[in-house]
Amino acid sequence: MHHVEAQHAAERRLKVLVIAPSLDGNDLSEPEWAYRWVEALSRKADVTVLASSREGAVPLEKQLPLARVITWPEIRWLYQKFERFNAMAKPGLPFFVRQCRRWIKAALADGERFDVGHQILPQGMRHASAFADFDIPYVIGPLGGGLKTPTGFEAEVNASRGLANRLRDLDDFRLRHDPALRRTYQKAALVFGVAPYVQDRLAEVGLQRFHALPERGYGNFAPEITRQSAVGQLTLFHAGRVIRTKALRDTIRALAHLRDLPGVRLVTAGDGEDLPFCRAEAKSLGVADRIKFLGRIPRGAVEQHYAAADVFCFPSFREPMGGVFFEAMAHSLPIITAANGGPDFLIDDSCGIKVPVTNPDQFSRGIADAVRKLAMNPDLRQKLGAGARVRLQSFGSWDDKADLMLTFYTQIIAQAHPRPLPELERATS
Template sequence: MGRLRVLVVAFGLDGDDVGETYSAFQWVQALSRHADVTVLGTARRTRRPLADQLPGVEVVTWPEPAVLYTTRLERLNAMAKPWMLVFNRQVARWIAAALAQGRRFDIAHQIVPQAMRYATPLRRFDIPYVLGPLGGGLDTPPGFSAEVDQGSGLMRLRGLDGWRLRHDRALRDGLNRAALILGVAPYIQDRLRVAGLGHLPFRAVLERGQGALPDLPVRQARPGALNLLHVGRAIRTKGLRDTVRAMAHLRDLPDVRLVSAGDGPDLAACKAEAAQLGVADRITFLGRIPRPEVDRAYAAADVFCFPSFREPMGGVFFEAMEWGLPVITAARGGPDFIVDDQSGLRLPVETPEQFARAIAEAARRLADDPGLRLRLGQGARARVQGFGTWDDKARDMIETYRGLIATRRGAPQ
C-alpha cells in the first residue's frame, strides 16, 4: 500500500486558536507530511483562511455565520456548536459528490469536535473511519453540585449528553460504524460502556504532541518556600477557588505563595474568598496575560497547581510539565491519565472542604521536601518528552490507519 489518501473532517480547525482546535490542527498538519490529506472544515470569521495555514493540503471549507461570533452567542457557539448540523449536511453532500466523480479515500478521520454529542456524517458512506480523540462528558462530583452552576441553559444542555449517548440513534449509529474510537483518556471508554457501547474498538490517546522544550530555569529550592502556579480560565470547575481555600490551611508557611494566570466568571469570587480568608497578600491574580508572560510565570513557579475536577484533558498540563514543574491535580478525568506518580500528586475529589485540605497537604509536602519536588519535576519533564512529537503521533496514526484498512479488506496485517 502506497501513500494513503486520508479524508479529515474537522469542524473549527484552526492553528491560530487554542485548545482542541489547535491540537487537532497540529495533528492534521503532521499527518499531511506522511499522507495525502483532504480537510473538510469551517471558515471561521476574522480568522486566517485554513488553506493558508495548511499549504500543500487540499482544504474545503464552509463559512460559519458571523452572528455566532457576537458576544451574546459566542459561548453558545463554543459549547453547543449550533452550526454543526448544517456543516454535517455540507460535508455529506461534498463526499457524495466526490465519490460520484470517482474520488477515492483509503480512510476518513473526524478529529474534532471532541464532545460525544454530534452524529458523524461519515456514517453514511462506505469508507472506514476513525472518530476522535473524543472527550468531555465528565460529571460534577456530587459534593460540588451546590457550588457549580448547573442551572443555566447551557449546563442543562450539557446534561443531556449522557441521555443522548444512550438514545440518539444517529449518534449511536455513527459510533457503532467507526473502525476505531479514540478517547482523550480511559474514562471515555467507561462512558461508552455505561451507554451500552463498551464493545466498540477503543484506544486512549493523548491529544498533544511534543514540540521544542524550553530551557529550564535554575530553581532555588529551600524548605518551607513554594511558588504555586494556576494557569487557566477562572471557572468553578478549574479548581482555582479550591486552591485559594487551600492557602488558608497554609498560614504557618508564609513563604508559600500562589500566582493565578487567567480570567473568567469565577475570578471575582476567588478574589473575594482570598480577602475573606486573609490570604490575599500571598496570592497574585494576573488575569488574562499574553503568551510570553505565561511562559515567564511557568519559569518562575516551583509547582503547577491545577486541581481541575471536570477536566477532559487540559493542554496546560503539558505546558507546565515541559517547564519541569511537578503537578498537583485531581485524580479523575484527563489529569489522572496525563499525570503519573513520577510527575505529580493526584488527589481524590469528594467535597470542597476535603479537596481544599488535600491540596494544602500536597503543597505542604512539596514545600517541606525540596528533594521530592525536584524528582517530580524531573519526572514531569521526562514524561512529557515520552509522549512523542507530532510527527511521532502522525506516524503512529498512519500505521493504525493501515491496520484498520487491512482488517477491513481481510488482508493480513
C-alpha cells in the same frame, strides 16, 4: 475496496479524508491542537480536509499547503454575537455536517476513493458524523468532555449552573436515545478518547475498538533551569479559565490550611465567572496578601510565570484533559492535580501528586497536604520536575502522533478489507 486495493494502499501514501470544523493553527485550544495534528499528518499522507472558514482568519489552504482543503464559511453572526454559546453548543454544526455529507457523496460518485476517514473535531461526545452514512472505514476523536460533577461539589457548581451543565444533562439522554449519534460511534472502526474515562462514558453505546490518546503532542521544551527555592518557600502557579470546576477556589482554601508556611504563595492567571468569588474567598480567609490575581494575560507572560513558578497547582476536578499540563510539564514543573478525569490519566507518580476528589473541605485539605509535602522537600520538587519532562516526551511529538495514526489507519484498512484465504488453506480448513 477489493483486498488487492487494500494491499496497494499499504504500499503508497494513504488517502485520508479528515473532517475538522474550526481548524486553525493561529487559534487556541481545540482548533490549534487539531491543526498541529493534521499538519503533521499532511506531510506523511495525502490528506483532504473538510473544514469551516472564519472571516479574518488566515485561509486554511495557506496554513496547510500540503493538504487539499475544502472549506465552507462559518455562520458569521453566531461566532460574532454568541461566541461562547457557539463554542459550546455548536448550533451551526448540523449544517456543516450536511455540507460534508453532500461533498463526500459527490466525490465518491465522481470516482474518488479514500482509504480511511478521520473526524478529529468536534471533541465533545454530542455530535453525529457524516462518515456514518458511507462505507469509508473511519476513526473518531480524540473525544473528551462529558464528565460528571463529583457529588460532593454539586451544590457549589450548580450555584452558578450555566449552559455547559444543561448540555451535559442533554448528552446523557442523547447517548441513550439518539440513533444518529449512537450509530456514529457504533460504526466507527476506532474511537479515540483523551483518557480512559471516555470509554466508560460510551460503554452503553457499544464501541468496536477504543484507544486512550491525549489530544496534544509536545512541541518545544523550555530551557532547563534549576529552581532553588528554600525549604518552606514555594510559588504555586494556576492558569486557566476561572470557573468553579477549575478549582482555583479550592487552591485558595488550601492556603488557609498552610498559615504556618507564609513563604507559600499563589500566582493565578485567567479570568472567568468564578473570579469574583475567588477574590472574596481569599479576603474572607485572610490569605489575599499571599495571592497575586493576574487576570487574563498575554501568552508570553504566561510562559514567564511558568518559568518563575516552583509548582503547577491545577486541581481541576472535572477536566477532560488540560492543555495547561503540557505547558507546565514543558517547563519541568511538578504537578498538583485532581485524581479524576483527564489529569488522572495524564499525571502519574513520576511527575506529580494527585489529590482524591471527595468534598470541598477534604479536597482543599488534600491540596494543602500536597503543597506542604513539596514545600518541605526541594529534592522531591526537583525529582518530579525532571519526571514531568520525561512524562511529556512519552506522549510523543506531533510527528510521532502522525506516525501512530498511520499505523492505526493501516490496521483499520486491513480489517475492513481482509485478504481471502489461499485456495489450499480454504480447502483444508
